[in-house]
Amino acid sequence: MKLELAGHLNKVRATVEDVERIVDLYEYPDDSRTVLVRGLLATIDEHHRSVLLLIKRGAVGSAYALAGVIIRSTRYGLWINACATSDEILRTPQEHDATLSISEMNKEIEVAYQGDPFFVELRDRWAAKLYRYSSETFVRLGQFSIDPKSGLQHQDEELRDVLTIATLCIVLLASKFLATQKHAVECKQVEAFAMAYAEKV
Numbered sequence: 568m569k570l571e572l573a574g575h576l577n578k579v580r581a582t583v584e585d586v587e588r589i590v591d592l593y594e595y596p597d598d599s600r601t602v603l604v605r606g607l608l609a610t611i612d613e614h615h616r617s618v619l620l621l622i623k624r625g626a627v628g629s630a631y632a633l634a635g636v637i638i639r640s641t642r643y644g645l646w647i648n649a650c651a652t653s654d655e656i657l658r659t660p661q662e663h664d665a666t667l668s669i670s671e672m673n674k675e676i677e678v679a680y681q682g683d684p685f686f687v688e689l690r691d692r693w694a695a696k697l698y699r700y701s702s703e704t705f706v707r708l709g710q711f712s713i714d715p716k717s718g719l720q721h722q723d724e725e726l727r728d729v730l731t732i733a734t735l736c737i738v739l740l741a742s743k744f745l746a747t748q749k750h751a752v753e754c755k756q757v758e759a760f761a762m763a764y765a766e767k768v
């Protein structure tokens with residue numbers, strides 16, 4: 568693994584650890600909305616750690632797949648946090664599929680967060696790559712190259728993008744969760760972590 572990519576792995580790991588530390592400062596209510604969002608956040612934190620381990624072990628395709636789960640889970644978390652009705656939340660644990668289609672969910676999320684500068688900035692900067700890496704069928708000509716000595720090769724730039732997006736998903740969901748829980752100062756602290764990934768794409 569190249570030194571620059573190894574440094575990026577350390578950077579995203581440290582960011583998520585800082586997010587977890589801030590979120591864990593408080594105890595939260597046990598209502599269904601809070602429990603579901605908090606549970607999703609804890610789950611994608613765990614997935615993020617697994618993504619890093621997979622990349623370190625060379626299982627990049629599996630890391631991409633798990634990063635896609637992080638992106639889709641973040642969408643679901645944002646929807647539950649600010650959009651889902653009480654009835655939809657109550658039905659969620661009993662239903663194998665989401666109560667809304669992805670396009671319907673995206674529309675509701677856009678409406679709910681359209682006045683949030685942090686959400687809008689991340690969406691505008693990363694939307695195209697978010698869509699690409701969350702696709703279930705992320706395969707493109709030229710994605711793969713085979714080295715006779717080391718096997719399947721992946722582009723470091725693409726790996727950095729995937730890691731950055733997965734990390735920013737956690738930052739976004741954690742910040743909106745903290746805002747909903749009336750922890751405005753901590754919300755801003757978490758949002759500030761995104762500045763480390765502010766390069767244009």
